[in-house]
Amino acid sequence: MKSKKNIVFLGxxxxxxxxxxxxxxxxxxxxxxxxxxxxxxHLKMKISEIFSKKGENFFRNLEEKITIKSLESSNxxxxxxxxxxxxxxxxxxxxxxxxxxxxxxxxxxxxxRIKNSHKRPIAFCSSDKELVELIEKRKKIxxxxxxEINCNKLSKNEIVKKI
Numbered sequence: 001m002k003s004k005k006n007i008v009f010l011g012x013x014x015x016x017x018x019x020x021x022x023x024x025x026x027x028x029x030x031x032x033x034x035x036x037x038x039x040x041x042h043l044k045m046k047i048s049e050i051f052s053k054k055g056e057n058f059f060r061n062l063e064e065k066i067t068i069k070s071l072e073s074s075n076x077x078x079x080x081x082x083x084x085x086x087x088x089x090x091x092x093x094x095x096x097x098x099x100x101x102x103x104x105x106x107x108x109x110x111x112x113r114i115k116n117s118h119k120r121p122i123a124f125c126s127s128d129k130e131l132v133e134l135i136e137k138r139k140k141i142x143x144x145x146x147x148e149i150n151c152n153k154l155s156k157n158e159i160v161k162k163i
Contacts, residue, residue: 006071006078007163008094010142011103012135013082014113016151016159020103021079023160031076035067035084042066047081060087068093086141095144101163102145106152107135 007024009017018034025032036047039062043050050059064087070078071093078098084090085100094100105113111131126134142148149162 004097004099005075006098007076008071008078008080008098008100009103010080010085010094010100010145011082012105012110012114012138012142014110015082015103015105016156017079017082017103020156020159020163021077023156024163025077027160028077031074032079033070033074033076034079035063035070036079036081038066038070039063039081063087064089071098082138085145086138091141091144095146100145100147102142102148103151103159104139104142104148107132109152110135 007021007028007030009021009024011017018037021034022032024030039050039059040046042062045053047059050062060083063081063084067080067084067087067090071090080090080094085094111128115128115131147163149159151159154162
């Protein structure tokens with residue numbers, strides 16, 4: 001049986017995947033990989049630019065290729081983009097060969113963190129109602145992670161200790 005390789009963080013945009021991932025990687029002395037940052041460096045464009053200039057389909061196809069390659073070739077801590085786990089191929093690879101942690105927050109906390117963010121292309125063109133619907137839809141998918149961390153009322157350090 002193949003052993004699991006990476007620690008993978010998933011959750012909504014604004015859930016702290018990158019900041020928690022960096023702390024965990026330092027604690028465990030593992031390399032940290034942020035999929036959105038890798039995509040931005042690869043194209044020399046911000047995620048919002050990629051969405052506006054090349055479209056979401058282009059982004060999602062590139063995200064799949066880069067994420068699968070990172071999951072298969074890395075041995076560290078990986079932060080997925082907010083929509084990465086929705087992709088069946090990525091989800092299957094994460095669940096089968098990696099340890100996955102869902103950083104779960106209340107809808108109100110997530111909404112407060114992501115609305116009006118120009119860094120997050122899906123967020124800045126959505127109403128609060130649409131964002132809550134997106135959060136609820138994605139929570140059903142994220143619930144397939146190996147571990148759910150309820151982050152409400154916890155500090156970063158407390159979240160890291162739970163992990």
